Amino acid sequence: MIHNKILQEDIKSFANKFELANELNGKTIAVTGATGLLGSCMVRCLLALHTEKGIDLHVIAVVRNIEKAARLFGKECKELSFYTYDFSSTKAFKPSKKTDFIVHFAAPTASKCFINKPVETMNTIYFGTQNILSYSQETKVTSLVFVSSMEVYGAITDDKETLTEQMQGYLDPMATRSSYPLAKRAAEALCHNFAVEYAVPVKVARLAQTFGAGVDSNDNRVFAQFARSVIHNQNIVLHTNGEGCHSYCYTTDAVSAMLYLLLRGEDGEAYNVANSETYISIRKMAELVAESFNPNNVKVVIQLQEGMGYPPTTKLRLDTKRIHALGWKAEFGLKEMFSRLIDSMKEIDS
Numbered sequence: 001m002i003h004n005k006i007l008q009e010d011i012k013s014f015a016n017k018f019e020l021a022n023e024l025n026g027k028t029i030a031v032t033g034a035t036g037l038l039g040s041c042m043v044r045c046l047l048a049l050h051t052e053k054g055i056d057l058h059v060i061a062v063v064r065n066i067e068k069a070a071r072l073f074g075k076e077c078k079e080l081s082f083y084t085y086d087f088s089s090t091k092a093f094k095p096s097k098k099t100d101f102i103v104h105f106a107a108p109t110a111s112k113c114f115i116n117k118p119v120e121t122m123n124t125i126y127f128g129t130q131n132i133l134s135y136s137q138e139t140k141v142t143s144l145v146f147v148s149s150m151e152v153y154g155a156i157t158d159d160k161e162t163l164t165e166q167m168q169g170y171l172d173p174m175a176t177r178s179s180y181p182l183a184k185r186a187a188e189a190l191c192h193n194f195a196v197e198y199a200v201p202v203k204v205a206r207l208a209q210t211f212g213a214g215v216d217s218n219d220n221r222v223f224a225q226f227a228r229s230v231i232h233n234q235n236i237v238l239h240t241n242g243e244g245c246h247s248y249c250y251t252t253d254a255v256s257a258m259l260y261l262l263l264r265g266e267d268g269e270a271y272n273v274a275n276s277e278t279y280i281s282i283r284k285m286a287e288l289v290a291e292s293f294n295p296n297n298v299k300v301v302i303q304l305q306e307g308m309g310y311p312p313t314t315k316l317r318l319d320t321k322r323i324h325a326l327g328w329k330a331e332f333g334l335k336e337m338f339s340r341l342i343d344s345m346k347e348i349d350s
Helices: 005-017 037-053 066-073 111-116 118-139 176-198 222-231 251-264 282-293 334-349
Strands: 027-032 057-063 080-084 101-104 143-149 202-207 209-211 236-238 245-250 270-273 275-281 300-302
Touching (some): 005 037, 005 251, 005 334, 037 209, 111 176, 222 236, 222 334, 245 251, 245 334, 275 334
Parallel strands (some): 101 143, 202 270
16 A cells, blocks of 8 residues: 555565564564554565565554554555554553564654643653553563654753763753653653563664655655755745754664664663764755755755744764664665655655
């Protein structure tokens, strides 16, 4: 059910290159947040391991809306089933089929949600993760990955050294926007403690901002805004000075990383997930996109605006030595990431 040619290429390429595929043979893998950008990419990549490589596996797509899931993935079949679950509820997490592996993506992702619904944001992340961990403890899953965020690092503004998993910056508990990173930080601690106290085999992925083919044409994150500007011959408008610097990761690279952590990661530990060579400021990234893809029609314009829900200005140059030691490496650089994103969004618009 993939109608996007660029996304199809990505999924097929992943299936043919992923080196640990045989370790998923005969396994059942639950993917939460399965209709989101990364969750849907994970489901498609796993199903492609079956169609392209003959890996015998079963994917449980954990979703809130089965109709949406069916539009994305097609009908349930031998390799795919749907489990309806709302992580903002207090209901126990109990898929009908015994699960070997879980990748837990489900979480609020929109900055406006963090500000307008901070209580719901925190509860969904923390208690939703607790439900997953309790299920994993009771059923003795083989491995679980909790997908966290580089935002847990908080206010770090010195990027002279790369940011290892042991470092932490300040997060203001009295800032409403902190609802998201504080909840992720608390959920990470819960994961570690479930590993230590109950031997739950959980790993934490501190994921850089991730994008690629398949991003919705209405997505409002900066990378999507930049791509839309290039496509529609419009200036890229920044509502901050664009001084924040971050690392990035392509969608299928992130999927590969999650599976490496699932199969090779150390229980109770956190791993940065990024392409370390993509580290760049928002402003320089905007300039790169304009100059690389539409230099004659697109310029970068600063129009400062408050109350947009953006995170504080930080410089998060993620250290990736720990995940590289597991054998994983990123394939896509920043320019290629944007090239594939732009081509994908053009196809969606056409």
